[in-house]
Amino acid sequence: MKPIRYGGIHHLAMVTRDMDTTIRFWRDLLGMRLVVAMGRPGYRHYFFAISETDTIAFFEWPDAAPVEEKDHGVPVRGPVAFDHVSLAVERSDDLWELKKRLESAGFWASEVIDHGFIWSLYSFDPNRIAIEFSHPRPDVDVRRRPRLVDPHPSAVTLQGPDPVSGAWPSPSTPLDEDERRVYPGEGEKLRSPESIWKP
Structure with a gap:
């Protein structure tokens, strides 16, 4: 593919x-x-x-109701599709700046936690969405050198970090040009140069 x-x-x-x-x-x-x-x-x-x-x-x-507050990474039973969102910050100092801002505004913020490859700060937004702010550790680059430290990995995991060819069927034929249509959506007016905000 x-x-x-x-x-x-x-x-x-x-x-x-x-x-x-x-x-x-x-x-x-x-x-x-x-x-x-x-x-x-x-x-x-x-x-x-x-x-x-x-x-x-x-x-x-x-008419939406905020989700029940749930600690980051704690398992739940029943239907679930999302745990938390992690946002990368460029400097480790940004973690402490965010902690100060959040707490000054009355939001809970965790301590900074070392996860081995990232340092993380946890909080919640006003919608009770669980947020993590993460900064990569300078001495561990998992994108360049992936790590497997799970002592009981599945057979699929043991196949390695790279995509496995043949795991899914390949498309039999490419899309014809007449099948490549883009349909108008909600944001059509965004292409207009008009905006209530002026640059």
């Missing part, structure tokens, strides 16, 4: 019932720029820039 080149996480799509409180936290407290704000009556979809390539987005659904 032809390799796919990924460029990071374009966005994580979360839910809030109160976009203004969410903006105050992600933009004003954490310092992430609000780069897309689109909506219509009963619907908003806003994006905050985490980095040059990654964003976190929120749908505002007024």
Whole structure:
């Protein structure tokens, strides 16, 4: 199969019932720029820039209820699809700056924890979304030198860190040009040069 080149996480799509409180936290407290704000009556979809390539987005659904607060990484029973989001910071000092900001604003923040390949700080946003802020340890680069330290790995895990050819069927035929259509979506108006915010 032809390799796919990924460029990071374009966005994580979360839910809030109160976009203004969410903006105050992600933009004003954490310092992430609000780069897309689109909506219509009963619907908003806003994006905050985490980095040059990654964003976190929120749908505002007024009838949604915040999730139950759950500690990061603690197993649960029953239906579940998400545990927490980890955001990388460029400097280790950023972890302590975030701890200070969060606690000054009345949010709980953990101690900085050493996980062997990253140092992490944990907290929750106003929607009770579990957040981790992580800084890579300078002496351990798992992307260049992957590590297996699980004492009981599965047979699939033992096949190694790289994609295994033949694990899935290859597409039998490529898509024809007439099958490569892009359909209009909610954000069509974003291509317009018009914006309520002026540069």
